[in-house]
Amino acid sequence: MSEIVIYTQDDCPPCTFLKNYLSEHHVDYTEKNINHPPYRNEMIDYDAFATPFVLLDNEPMYSVDMDKINKAFNIN
Template identity: 75%
Template sequence: MTNIVIYTQDDCPPCEFIKNYLSDKDVSYTEKNISNSQYRNEMIDYDAFATPFILLDDEPMYQVDMDKLNKRLNID
């Protein structure tokens, strides 16, 4: 099973979209809202400066790539 971590922020439509999409597909994920400075610093450590920032098994996804996401999660 793929470990998914999504770094988000409040009032972020793309963040809401990806969370809703994964929930609709019954895919579990961990959300880390960058209003928490620890999570913001973790994200910056990956040289990521925009949300949503996704880690798939610790592999950074700097832009939401639905094709890659679906392929990695075996979603049709």
């Protein structure tokens, strides 16, 4: 099974959309809100500077690729 980690921030409509989408499709995810400095630093270590930033099976996704996410979690 694939694993997804989402780096988010407050008041981020795309972050909210992605979290709601995954929840609606019963996909478990790990959320790391970058208001917490350790998570912000982790994201910056990936050279990522915008949210949502996604790690799909530990591979960085610099722009959200819904097709790739759907395929990883068998969402039709």
